[in-house]
Amino acid sequence: xxxxxxxxxxxxxxxxxxxxxxxxxxxxxxxxxxxxxxxxxxxxxxxxxxxxxxxxxxxxxxxxxxxxxxxxxxxxxxxxxxxxxxxxxxxxxxxxxxxxxxxxxxxxxxxxxxxxxxxxxxxxxxxxxxxxxxxxxxxxxxxxxxxxxxxxxxxxxxxxxxxxxxxxxxxxxxxxxxxxxxxxxxxxxxxxxxxxxxxxxxxxxxxxxxxxxxxxxxxxxxxxxxxxxxxxxxxxxxxxxxxxxxxxxxxxxxxxxxxxxxxxxxxxxxxxxxxxxxxxxxxxxxxxxxxxxxxxxxxxxxxxxxxxxxxxxxxxxxxxxxxxxxxxxxxxxxxxx
Numbered sequence: 601x602x603x604x605x606x607x608x609x610x611x612x613x614x615x616x617x618x619x620x621x622x623x624x625x626x627x628x629x630x631x632x633x634x635x636x637x638x639x640x641x642x643x644x645x646x647x648x649x650x651x652x653x654x655x656x657x658x659x660x661x662x663x664x665x666x667x668x669x670x671x672x673x674x675x676x677x678x679x680x681x682x683x684x685x686x687x688x689x690x691x692x693x694x695x696x697x698x699x700x701x702x703x704x705x706x707x708x709x710x711x712x713x714x715x716x717x718x719x720x721x722x723x724x725x726x727x728x729x730x731x732x733x734x735x736x737x738x739x740x741x742x743x744x745x746x747x748x749x750x751x752x753x754x755x756x757x758x759x760x761x762x763x764x765x766x767x768x769x770x771x772x773x774x775x776x777x778x779x780x781x782x783x784x785x786x787x788x789x790x791x792x793x794x795x796x797x798x799x800x801x802x803x804x805x806x807x808x809x810x811x812x813x814x815x816x817x818x819x820x821x822x823x824x825x826x827x828x829x830x831x832x833x834x835x836x837x838x839x840x841x842x843x844x845x846x847x848x849x850x851x852x853x854x855x856x857x858x859x860x861x862x863x864x865x866x867x868x869x870x871x872x873x874x875x876x877x878x879x880x881x882x883x884x885x886x887x888x889x890x891x892x893x894x895x896x897x898x899x900x901x902x903x904x905x906x907x908x909x910x911x912x913x914x915x916x917x918x919x920x921x922x923x924x925x926x927x928x929x930x931x932x933x934x935x936x937x
Contacts, residue, residue, distance in 0.1 A: 601629040603667040604826075607655055607702065608675035609648060610639025612777040612815055613717065613769070613822075617673060618645045620819040631667050633660070638678055638913075643776045655698035664705040670712045671826045674702045677746075680784040681721050682803075682868050683928070684742035686918045695745035703756050713763045713832070714753065715825045720770040720837075720874050722747040728809070730876040732768070732835045739871065750835070763832055765825040770839040770876055774815035774896060775903040780910045783928070786846065787812065787897065790853055791904045792912065794860050801927070804867030806847035811875040813839030814896035821885035830884045841889050843875035849893065856897045865927050 604621065608614035609632030618630050622645050632648040633655065644650050653659045655676050677695055684691045699716070706714045721743030722736040738744045756762040779788030790800040818838055825831045825838075844852070854860035881887035891899075918924060 602627060603629045603631055603669040604671045604673070605631045605633065605663070605667065605669040606648075606673045606675065607633045607698075608639065608677065609650065610634040610636055610641060610643045611675060612639075612774060613772060613818070614673070614675040615639070615643035615645065615776045616774065616815050617675070617819055617822055618648050620823070622647045624820075625823070628671075629667075631663065631669065633663065634676065638778055638781065640778070655701055656693065660701050660705055661708075664709050668709050671715070672702065672706055672711050672713075673715045673717075673822070673826065674699060675717050677717070679719065679742065680781075681719075681740045681742045682870055683783045683915075684740050684745075685869070686920045686924050686928075687915065688741050689919055691741045692745055695742070696748055699749040700752060703752060703762070707756060707760045707762055711762070713765060713826050715765050715767060715822065716749065716753055718750050718766050718768045718835075719743060719746045720768055720876060721871075722750065722768065723871075723874065723876075725871055728873045728875050730837065730874070732837060732877070732880055740869065754833075757833055765831040765833070766835045767822065767825055768835065768837045768876065769813065769818065770837065770874070771810045771812045772815050772818060772839065773812055774900055777815075777900070778913075779904055779907070781913045783913075783915075787849065787853065787900070788904070790850065790860075791901060794857060795904070795909065799861040799863040800850060800853075802846055802850060802862060802864050803870075803925075803927075804864070806845060806850065806864065807872075808846050808870065809843045809873040809875055810846065810849070811840045811843040812849060812893050812896070814891035814893075814899075817888065817890050821881060821887045824885045828885070834880070834884060836880050836884055837876040837878060838881045838885065838887060839876070839878070840893075841878040842893070844893060852894050853897050853901070856894060856901050866925055868925055
């Protein structure tokens with residue numbers, strides 16, 4: 601049996617990618633890795649051989665030695681750009697150390713191709729639309745970590761002949777997303793706020809522009825990122841060619857739900873406009889923008905309504921509290937402010 605490893609298998613992209621492979625390429629055995637810190641076991645396809653493992657751990661070496669995968673998708677990450685300045689150590693361990701461990705095992709076992717999901721955060725305050733040829737200039741530790749991972753993968757390609765494809769997805773959403781994390785995934789945050797009878801929160805004036813990308817539109821292109829010669833050693837933006845302001849996205853979701861209120865909170869340190877070029881994803885991965893934001897949110901909302909009212913994730917302790925925004929402060933910090 602031919603083997604594929606997917607890290608972050610319990611998260612949005614990892615779980616949906618496994619679902620797609622199970623249906624379309626049953627000749628592959630899927631080995632899923634996740635520490636369940638940001639995903640849920642319920643998301644994992646029953647055909648997956650699941651390992652609850654941290655990618656930084658020594659157990660990773662045992663998994664690669666046992667299965668000798670042809671393809672590795674490294675999706676595992678804690679993607680919280682705005683929070684990353686307050687959890688720097690965790691951010692770098694979760695992203696840099698985990699990825700270096702993955703790279704080592706890919707080289708050691710002759711993996712045919714490593715597909716790494718980076719982030720739009722590597723571009724920083726560039727001039728949209730962001731192009732793959734632009735010089736990255738990230739403005740937060742998360743973007744810095746992702747860019748460092750990209751550079752390490754490319755060096756591994758030069759020195760150890762590791763074949764790779766670096767994908768820069770943007771604002772991916774859909775069913776199986778973690779909508780209970782209070783720090784990331786704005787569309788999911790709004791859904792959870794509504795389900796808890798709370799107003800939907802927007803940071804700043806809401807005129808920030810983003811290209812929201814429905815996950816199912818990205819799955820076949822992600823397969824080609826691992827298997828198509830066109831994608832070998834390429835960096836590719838992946839996702840929608842249509843961008844919306846946060847205000848527009850919020851109005852679309854309220855229209856889908858049929859209700860909802862919005863409140864505005866203090867602005868945070870973030871890129872104002874973050875939408876990319878998409879031509880390379882069409883040329884190299886045959887990407888198609890099949891799903892409008894309203895259509896995708898309708899699908900996601902119908903799923904979200906059926907989910908359990910899980911406890912929402914909040915950090916019990918930040919590494920740094922200096923300058924943290926009021927909306928993320930712990931109650932005792934607010935009281936003493």
